[in-house]
Amino acid sequence: MATTIAAIQTAASGDVARNVAHLAELTAVAAARGANLVFLGQLCCTRWFPATANVAIPIDDHQPLLARFAELARTHQIHLIVPLPERAGERWHNTAFHLTPDGTVADRHRKRQLPDIDGYHERSCFTPGDGPPTPFAAAGLKVGVQICWENYFPEGARLLALAGADLIFAPTAAALNSHDRWRALLCSHALCNNLYVVRLNRTGKEGDRQFYGRSFVADPFGTAIAETGEGESILMAEIDPARIAEARAATHFLEDRRPESYAALATPPPAP
Helix, strand or coil, X not given: CCEEEEEEECCCCCCHHHHHHHHHHHXXXXXXXXXXXXXXXXXXXXXXHXXXXXXXXXXXXXXXXXXXXXXXXXXXXXXXXXXXXXXXCCEEEEEEEEECCCXXXXXXXXXXXXXXXXXXXXXXXXXXXXXXXXXXXECCEEEEECCHHHHHCHHHHHHHHHCCCCEEEEEECCXXXXXXXXXXXXXXXXXXXXXXXXXXXXXXXXXXXXXXXXXXXXXXXXXXXXXCCCCCEEEEEEECHXXXXXXXXXXXXXXXXXXXXXXXXXXXXXXX
């Protein structure tokens, strides 16, 4: 049976309360359109603060925000995936939370690979997560998360597929005319692992950085079946596990692996 999902493509201002209120409005629209599972963007409640190295996190604690989104999940009886800065003692993580229709935080994914390149200085803001990526059950699907930079490491997508994921959620904050490479990358993950990928990108101009949106859903054959333009929008799609079974029966990619040949993948990189 297919599940209706929605991915909410928005910009963010420096006013956290205003951003949250706007996300609440759009979440209500997505639920009214029949979405059972709603995705929000990477660090959706704040401006893209990692553009600058060693910048302060613009919230004191994630818990009040999480409580507001838990209320939304309860009100609309949806599964809600919310990426937020997560405070853990003195550390912060770039985390995607899974909220169930009763408002419970059922799962979380802490971003493991953190970039430190121009405009993306996350290593100076966040502590990386650890452990293998693990899918969780949501709205009749098994959902994995790979946040932005993590998607450049294909091992994560393959591990999620082997763990039974039906869908990988890939929230990004991409600018720099990078759409073509993101589309090639994530459609490849969808095809090679025969699962769905939901790419949700930030939009709007922040300083001199223009985020371009153009979110999309790729099916298990690597074809984009739904996509947005550059402005604010709600991306809707039907996720059908039968399509996954069809793709895997046609390709046998997972069956034809030769893991005995891949030992080098588990070898730590050389010291710098």
